[in-house]
Amino acid sequence: MSGLLVTATDTEVGKTYLAAAICAALVRSGARVVAHKPVVTGLDDPVPAGLRDHELLAACTGQRPEQVSPLRFGPPVSPHLAAERAGAPLTRESLVDAARGASGPGETLVVEGIGGLLVPFTREGYDVRAFAVDLGLPLVVAARPGLGTISHTRLTVEAARAAGLDVRAVVLTPWTDGDPLADDNRRTLAALLADVPVHLLPATTPTPAALADAAAGLPVGDWLGPARA
Numbered sequence: 106m107s108g109l110l111v112t113a114t115d116t117e118v119g120k121t122y123l124a125a126a127i128c129a130a131l132v133r134s135g136a137r138v139v140a141h142k143p144v145v146t147g148l149d150d151p152v153p154a155g156l157r158d159h160e161l162l163a164a165c166t167g168q169r170p171e172q173v174s175p176l177r178f179g180p181p182v183s184p185h186l187a188a189e190r191a192g193a194p195l196t197r198e199s200l201v202d203a204a205r206g207a208s209g210p211g212e213t214l215v216v217e218g219i220g221g222l223l224v225p226f227t228r229e230g231y232d233v234r235a236f237a238v239d240l241g242l243p244l245v246v247a248a249r250p251g252l253g254t255i256s257h258t259r260l261t262v263e264a265a266r267a268a269g270l271d272v273r274a275v276v277l278t279p280w281t282d283g284d285p286l287a288d289d290n291r292r293t294l295a296a297l298l299a300d301v302p303v304h305l306l307p308a309t310t311p312t313p314a315a316l317a318d319a320a321a322g323l324p325v326g327d328w329l330g331p332a333r334a
């Protein structure tokens with residue numbers, strides 16, 4: 106089984122758009138794709154433009170939304186707190202088992218993290234980074250194009266590398282041509298990250314066809330790596 110995990114420099118950066126675009130592009134190329142979001146929180150918030158995370162991912166892969174995300178909570182808070190409030194604290198074992206069981210031979214697994222890389226699933230500090238290590242998946246990092254992204258992106262890549270994770274790409278999203286600051290952020294990050302390529306996901310609408318079009322320029326196949334059994 107091969108796959109990747111999409112993380113980000115923060116919550117509300119573009120993980121779902123990017124993960125959905127990757128799924129849609131892979132499906133368009135003929136791959137069998139399974140999306141997995143270990144935990145969704147914030148279902149009490151108004152429905153965003155388009156669909157909720159697990160619904161948009163499911164629309165891109167053909168799964169049912171509940172298959173994409175087995176654990177769904179209302180409060181817009183960190184997963185450790187949402188689960189605790191629901192009286193069902195998360196465990197490393199159940200999170201890893203669910204992710205490993207999500208896809209089978211010949212399928213490509215696209216995992217969307219939750220929030221940023223160090224968001225905890227448990228009070229003891231089992232977090233998205235440790236989850237990616239357990240799954241053995243390479244990372245793709247969604248980052249904002251604008252002010253603040255240089256430091257947030259470098260911090261995320263450093264934190265990933267400190268745990269031995271393979272960062273395949275940073276993707277600035279939503280990208281719109283013609284912003285001089287975003288252009289310089291792109292160049293600066295490409296120079297400072299050196300061996301991590303910086304790509305762009307154009308601003309798009311959240312439909313499978315539009316997302317696949319938006320991802321057409323991304324070397325998605327290069328980002329996939331084998332998952333740990």
Ligand SMILES: Nc1ncnc2c1ncn2[C@@H]1O[C@H](COP(=O)(O)OP(=O)(O)OP(=O)(O)O)[C@@H](O)[C@H]1O
Pocket residue numbers: 113115116117118119120121122123153154158219220278279280306307308309310
């Ligand atoms: N490529 C894009 N095209 C259009 N809008 C985008 C794009 N990328 C990000 N956005 C905007 O950023 C918002 C947040 O994106 P998204 O929901 O993908 O973030 P997230 O990192 O998955 O958030 P969460 O932490 O809640 O899972 C979207 O609602 C949308 O407005």
Ligand SMILES: C[C@H](N)[C@H](N)CCCCCC(=O)O
Pocket residue numbers: 116117145146147180181182183184219220221224
């Ligand atoms: C509600 C939000 N959209 C996400 N689902 C959860 C983000 C958790 C962030 C936790 C933190 O970094 O403080």
Ligand SMILES: [Mg+2]
Pocket residue numbers: 120121122158217
């Ligand atoms: Mg999301």
